[in-house]
Amino acid sequence: MVFSSTIFLFGFLPLSLLIYYVMPLKGRNLVLFLLSMAFYGFGEPTYILVMLFSITVAYLTGFPIGKYRESNPKRAKAWLILSVCLNLGMLLFFKYTNFFIENLALIPPLAEVLQPMEGLTLPIGISFYTFQILSYSIDLYRGSTDTQRSYISFGAYVALFPQLIAGPIVRYRDVDDQLITRRHSVDKFSSGVSRFTVGFAKKILLGDSLAAVYAYLGTVYTVEPTTLTAWLMVLCYTLHIYFDFSGYSDMAIGLGRMIGFEFLENFNYPYLASSITDFWRRWHVSLSSWFREYVYIPLGGNRKGLPRQFFNMGVVWLLTGFWHGASWNFVLWGVFYFIILALEKVFLLKWFDKNTATRTLGHIWALLLVGMGWMIFDHTTLSEAFSVIGGLFGIGTAGFASATVGYELLRALPLLAVSVIAATPFPAKLLAGLETSRPRWTVLRPVLIGFALLLSVAYMVSGTFSPFLYFIF
Amino acid sequence: MKRKINITVTALFLALIFGFGTAFWIVPDLTFSPEENRSLQTFPDLTAENWLDGKISAQLIDYYSDQFPLRHMWVGLHAVGELGALRGECNGVLVGKNGQLAVRRFDAYLSRFERLENTDYYSPAHVEKGLNALIALDETLSAQRIPLCVLLAPRTIDVTIGDFAYPSDISDGLDETIRTTLSGAHVNSVELLSTFRELHQAGEYVYYRTDHHWTTQGAYTAYTAVMESWGMQDQILPAEAFAVKQIPAFYGTTHARAGLAFIPPDTLEIWEAADDSRYTVLERKGDELRAVIESGFISEKYLTEKDKYSAFLDGTHDLLFILDKEAAAQGESRPRLLLAKDSFANSMVPFLARHFDILMVNLTGNTDYTHLSALCEEYACGRVLVVCNRENLITSDCLTRLH
Numbered sequence: 065m066v067f068s069s070t071i072f073l074f075g076f077l078p079l080s081l082l083i084y085y086v087m088p089l090k091g092r093n094l095v096l097f098l099l100s101m102a103f104y105g106f107g108e109p110t111y112i113l114v115m116l117f118s119i120t121v122a123y124l125t126g127f128p129i130g131k132y133r134e135s136n137p138k139r140a141k142a143w144l145i146l147s148v149c150l151n152l153g154m155l156l157f158f159k160y161t162n163f164f165i166e167n168l169a170l171i172p173p174l175a176e177v178l179q180p181m182e183g184l185t186l187p188i189g190i191s192f193y194t195f196q197i198l199s200y201s202i203d204l205y206r207g208s209t210d211t212q213r214s215y216i217s218f219g220a221y222v223a224l225f226p227q228l229i230a231g232p233i234v235r236y237r238d239v240d241d242q243l244i245t246r247r248h249s250v251d252k253f254s255s256g257v258s259r260f261t262v263g264f265a266k267k268i269l270l271g272d273s274l275a276a277v278y279a280y281l282g283t284v285y286t287v288e289p290t291t292l293t294a295w296l297m298v299l300c301y302t303l304h305i306y307f308d309f310s311g312y313s314d315m316a317i318g319l320g321r322m323i324g325f326e327f328l329e330n331f332n333y334p335y336l337a338s339s340i341t342d343f344w345r346r347w348h349v350s351l352s353s354w355f356r357e358y359v360y361i362p363l364g365g366n367r368k369g370l371p372r373q374f375f376n377m378g379v380v381w382l383l384t385g386f387w388h389g390a391s392w393n394f395v396l397w398g399v400f401y402f403i404i405l406a407l408e409k410v411f412l413l414k415w416f417d418k419n420t421a422t423r424t425l426g427h428i429w430a431l432l433l434v435g436m437g438w439m440i441f442d443h444t445t446l447s448e449a450f451s452v453i454g455g456l457f458g459i460g461t462a463g464f465a466s467a468t469v470g471y472e473l474l475r476a477l478p479l480l481a482v483s484v485i486a487a488t489p490f491p492a493k494l495l496a497g498l499e500t501s502r503p504r505w506t507v508l509r510p511v512l513i514g515f516a517l518l519l520s521v522a523y524m525v526s527g528t529f530s531p532f533l534y535f536i537f
Numbered sequence: 538m539k540r541k542i543n544i545t546v547t548a549l550f551l552a553l554i555f556g557f558g559t560a561f562w563i564v565p566d567l568t569f570s571p572e573e574n575r576s577l578q579t580f581p582d583l584t585a586e587n588w589l590d591g592k593i594s595a596q597l598i599d600y601y602s603d604q605f606p607l608r609h610m611w612v613g614l615h616a617v618g619e620l621g622a623l624r625g626e627c628n629g630v631l632v633g634k635n636g637q638l639a640v641r642r643f644d645a646y647l648s649r650f651e652r653l654e655n656t657d658y659y660s661p662a663h664v665e666k667g668l669n670a671l672i673a674l675d676e677t678l679s680a681q682r683i684p685l686c687v688l689l690a691p692r693t694i695d696v697t698i699g700d701f702a703y704p705s706d707i708s709d710g711l712d713e714t715i716r717t718t719l720s721g722a723h724v725n726s727v728e729l730l731s732t733f734r735e736l737h738q739a740g741e742y743v744y745y746r747t748d749h750h751w752t753t754q755g756a757y758t759a760y761t762a763v764m765e766s767w768g769m770q771d772q773i774l775p776a777e778a779f780a781v782k783q784i785p786a787f788y789g790t791t792h793a794r795a796g797l798a799f800i801p802p803d804t805l806e807i808w809e810a811a812d813d814s815r816y817t818v819l820e821r822k823g824d825e826l827r828a829v830i831e832s833g834f835i836s837e838k839y840l841t842e843k844d845k846y847s848a849f850l851d852g853t854h855d856l857l858f859i860l861d862k863e864a865a866a867q868g869e870s871r872p873r874l875l876l877a878k879d880s881f882a883n884s885m886v887p888f889l890a891r892h893f894d895i896l897m898v899n900l901t902g903n904t905d906y907t908h909l910s911a912l913c914e915e916y917a918c919g920r921v922l923v924v925c926n927r928e929n930l931i932t933s934d935c936l937t938r939l940h
Contacts, residue, residue, distance in 0.1 A: 065598075069598060070601040070602055070605050071598050071602075073554060074557045074558040074561055074601070074605070075561070075601060077554055078555045078558040079558075106594050106597075107594045108591075109588055109591070110589065250543050250544055251539075251540070251543045254542075254543035254544070254546040254547045255543075257546050257547060257550040261550075280655060280656070283654065283655065283656045283658075284656065287653065287658045467704035468657050468704055468706070468707065471702065471703055471704050475623075475626070477623075478622050478624070479622060482622075506538060506539065510546045513549065514549050517549075517553060518614070519618055521553075521611060522612070522614035522615040523615050523618065525602070525608060525611035525612065525615070526614075526615030526616075526796060
């Protein structure tokens with residue numbers, strides 16, 4: 065079940081809010097745990113067991129980790145390793161088994177022995193909830209948090225439906241106190257509604273519309289590859305993935321607030337980045353922070369000399385790429401960023417910082433490389449990705465533009481213009497400025513929210529309108 | 538003030554999700570959507586087996602979508618949003634001058650297993666294959682001394698291109714390919730794109746605004762062109778020989794696809810002649826013949842339904858005979874025409890039937906009636922007319938299989 069569906073918005077959500085708020089405070093974690101299980105089990109009934117296994121392993125190992133972390137660190141470490149291995153093992157098994165089998169089967173003697181496992185599908189959200197679970201075990205071992213004694217509260221943390229299937233990756237220590245007490249108020253609920261609506265509109269009105277243009281251009285490019293089509297593809301996908309993903313994070317944060325939680329931000333206007341280094345401080349922040357805290361720093365970070373730092377970066381970016389999917393294009397995507405980040409570390413960041421002109425070049429550099437990176441990210445067939453990237457520079461194209469793509473550009477121009485503006489802080493600043501300087505204008509907020517909500521619902525419902533034109537016989 | 542605003546925002550949101558969430562369960566379920574011409578998902582069977590294999594969740598998602606209250610109001614609001622965003626089209630349908638609609642994107646046929654989905658383009662190789670099949674058919678029929686006429690009817694987008702900001706290069710390119718290939722092989726091909734474009738620009742009602750077919754006037758134009766191509770111009774019935782009956786409030790397939798609420802409807806015209814009752818439409822089912830329409834060419838029941846175009850010859854049938862029953866009763870022998878066609882021909886038949894007994898086979902139906910030379914022999918047809926919309930040329934293999 066996704067948030068941008070009628071069954072969630074008009075079925076699951078009102079029912080959940082009703083049950084949650086009718087229940088006394090004491091029982092609300094239980095309600096959240098059961099509702100989250102229902103949310104997950106709705107589409108993945110058999111994989112509930114996989115998630116419960118992971119929750120139970122981390123919950124049970126939490127007791128000895130907490131108990132021995134000071135008195136017997138070695139024993140605590142052994143329990144930590146058990147938790148990490150079992151949880152990572154589940155992720156590796158479900159996500160990567162067939163990838164490894166398919167690639168090992170390319171070696172002739174193994175081709176007959178190894179067969180991909182049929183029916184092995186990826187449990188939704190496993191990459192996200194596994195990382196959340198690991199944050200609990202590791203932080204507990206480090207002494208950054210205390211043992212969670214309630215299975216229900218720990219289960220509610222892992223399975224919490226607002227962030228279960230697409231993040232943000234919430235570290236346990238960031239919400240441990242909220243699992244015990246959290247504030248509920250109309251103001252907080254209203255702020256959750258606003259944030260949810262912003263995310264909903266970003267996803268439905270902008271993200272999905274851009275995806276449709278991108279899909280169309282992708283087909284066009286296979287028939288008539290032109291330079292303009294390649295540029296439009298990169299632009300549309302760059303904006304689409306931002307609105308789709310950040311919209312989903314906004315919805316998660318908004319839903320969290322409706323039930324009293326505060327999650328950390330996951331995006332900070334990434335396309336304003338002054339370099340690729342800056343981009344990764346702004347994009348999917350919860351994932352970057354997770355890798356920095358639980359992989360990069362434990363490996364030594366930048367404290368053991370430049371060669372070791374590059375090695376650590378290489379490990380992190382290989383894992384980051386691989387985390388996004390079991391396919392070579394994601395591995396390449398990770399390596400692509402490792403190389404760029406290494407170059408920036410060696411000399412580019414200093415150079416970009418020289419003056420206004422070089423800073424502007426830094427922005428262009430970041431945007432261009434991020435856009436190209438998305439083409440690697442989106443195409444599992446690398447030749448297709450490089451065909452589009454080459455097309456940006458006129459390599460392998462059948463000219464600069466065609467009349468049809470020119471028409472498509474004009475048609476998409478208003479959408480692109482609104483999307484570019486919406487990817488900057490300008491709209492939020494404008495509204496905040498108006499509300500401060502002219503308090504009366506605050507009445508605009510419910511009007512805008514109502515309008516965005518109704519239009520987004522219209523687009524969502526319309527997406528399911530599918531005339532069956534059998535009479536085009 | 539701020540608190541009041543927060544209460545308003547909360548109340549608005551809760552009213553929306555609880556209001557529609559409750560209405561969803563109160564409003565009775567529908568089983569069919571005439572606008573979409575399809576059955577709607579009803580409440581699924583709640584069994585453990587269905588739940589474990591994920592069927593229930595998929596069906597419940599469809600159930601919520603299909604039965605959502607005021608669904609068509611939401612679809613209309615989406616269309617307003619699309620046009621408000623200056624996109625000039627909705628769901629792949631262009632919206633032009635005077636409420637003219639035209640489908641722009643199709644699923645282009647590449648092979649039996651592969652299509653280029655939702656695109657303006659077509660596969661030149663596939664089009665060439667279809668045209669070559671027509672050329673080969675012409676050669677086969679010539680050997681049997683049976684004249685062939687081919688009419689590849691332009692799509693609405695080809696004819697009404699001037700109503701949109703959309704470029705004409707794809708329409709023009711397709712037309713050029715068809716003309717040069719067929720005329721180069723001396724196939725009797727009736728080319729109507731420029732005629733229809735001129736008539737449409739002059740304000741003549743030759744193609745529907747909300748449907749993908751030509752109008753009855755357009756069908757009459759096609760009929761006269763076909764008759765001229767056979768050298769039978771002196772036998773053409775003048776338009777004045779028909780009384781025009783107008784059926785208002787016709788919304789066609791293009792309108793259904795666009796999901797637009799504010800486009801004025803079309804008027805479906807039925808051109809009637811005094812002797813229409815002489816003719817009958819028979820269907821062959823196995824060895825039996827059954828009258829689909831006893832008298833005339835129109836199935837009246839469709840005129841009150843949404844799918845009004847199906848009134849012509851009762852819609853889709855794989856094989857029909859259109860006969861002059863009075864002539865048959867008197868033992869009078871009439872020339873026989875084999876008409877291999879898609880739906881465009883249905884509104885042409887009432888004109889052609891005055892001159893021929895017609896054996897009509899559907900090229901896009903379930904039964905394979907592509908062996909035209911054999912059908913000619915079996916039913917002693919003296920002429921063959923292929924009428925097929927260019928959409929079918931680029932999106933299906935109905936022409937490539939002709940022989």
